[in-house]
Amino acid sequence: MIQSLSTESASPSSGTNPAQPEDRPGVLRGGAVLTLQTHLAQRLVKGRGYSAEKPAIIGLIGFANLVRSVWHGARADDPYADWWMLRIHDALDHAEQELSSMERALAPRYEAMGALEVASPVSVKPVRVTLNFSNPYAFRAARLVGVFDALACKVLSARHVGLLTREEAERSLQQGGRVLRRALQSPIGYRFMGVTRRDLEQATAKAVQAMESMGEVPGEVLAGTRRAAHAPAIVNEPRANPVTDPIRLRALPNSA
Numbered sequence: 001m002i003q004s005l006s007t008e009s010a011s012p013s014s015g016t017n018p019a020q021p022e023d024r025p026g027v028l029r030g031g032a033v034l035t036l037q038t039h040l041a042q043r044l045v046k047g048r049g050y051s052a053e054k055p056a057i058i059g060l061i062g063f064a065n066l067v068r069s070v071w072h073g074a075r076a077d078d079p080y081a082d083w084w085m086l087r088i089h090d091a092l093d094h095a096e097q098e099l100s101s102m103e104r105a106l107a108p109r110y111e112a113m114g115a116l117e118v119a120s121p122v123s124v125k126p127v128r129v130t131l132n133f134s135n136p137y138a139f140r141a142a143r144l145v146g147v148f149d150a151l152a153c154k155v156l157s158a159r160h161v162g163l164l165t166r167e168e169a170e171r172s173l174q175q176g177g178r179v180l181r182r183a184l185q186s187p188i189g190y191r192f193m194g195v196t197r198r199d200l201e202q203a204t205a206k207a208v209q210a211m212e213s214m215g216e217v218p219g220e221v222l223a224g225t226r227r228a229a230h231a232p233a234i235v236n237e238p239r240a241n242p243v244t245d246p247i248r249l250r251a252l253p254n255s256a
Helices: 041-045 061-075 080-109 137-160 166-184 197-202 205-214
Strands: 033-036 127-130
Touching: 033 041, 033 137, 033 205, 041 061, 041 137, 041 166, 061 080, 061 137, 061 166, 080 137, 080 166, 080 205, 197 205
Parallel strands: none
Antiparallel strands: 033 127
16 A cells, blocks of 8 residues: 655745745655455455346445545545444444454463464465555444454364364354454444535535435534544535445445
């Protein structure tokens, strides 16, 4: 992943000429790669497209595309985007807690092995996924895919050495997958409609349409006193719709 961040040079000291553009530092560049050991985690990166036989499953890439629209909406003073970003934040927090709890539950089983030490397995050819995201929530979701990957390795190892039965291992893997997929569905329902807080205050036609589509924004969110921890700074200038036709997917039932 390569990101570009605008930088400004420090103010020149008194009595010197302002720095010329060619004297300023260039843009910052960085990278991020997600390394996965299991095909179970790899499948959660791309998800699954809709077919007549099976419903669509949102993967990491689909989640990032949906969150991008929410992110731009939050920057443009859309209270609905702020509302959805809070939901996304809470969903990721909850998924992390559940996956961590599942991993901790395996510890006593490994401790019961006594003198026999069992190392978590690693792939002879792990998959490396280059990430190209524009907001921190997409990266948080990527980290959760990595957490699930580590959990899957431990579950498969526990099954291999007899700490878990095949049925127990399958249940754990299915439960972990459901937890992560549920979090990846959290952006569903948001629509970038170009509505702002002022629109809602003035009850414009755009605000009425947004309310009919997405419901009534909680008061503290509308007032701007409650925003997600990683929400972007609000830019007052109007922005064009970053996604001309947002993806509309139906959430899977929890039992999926």
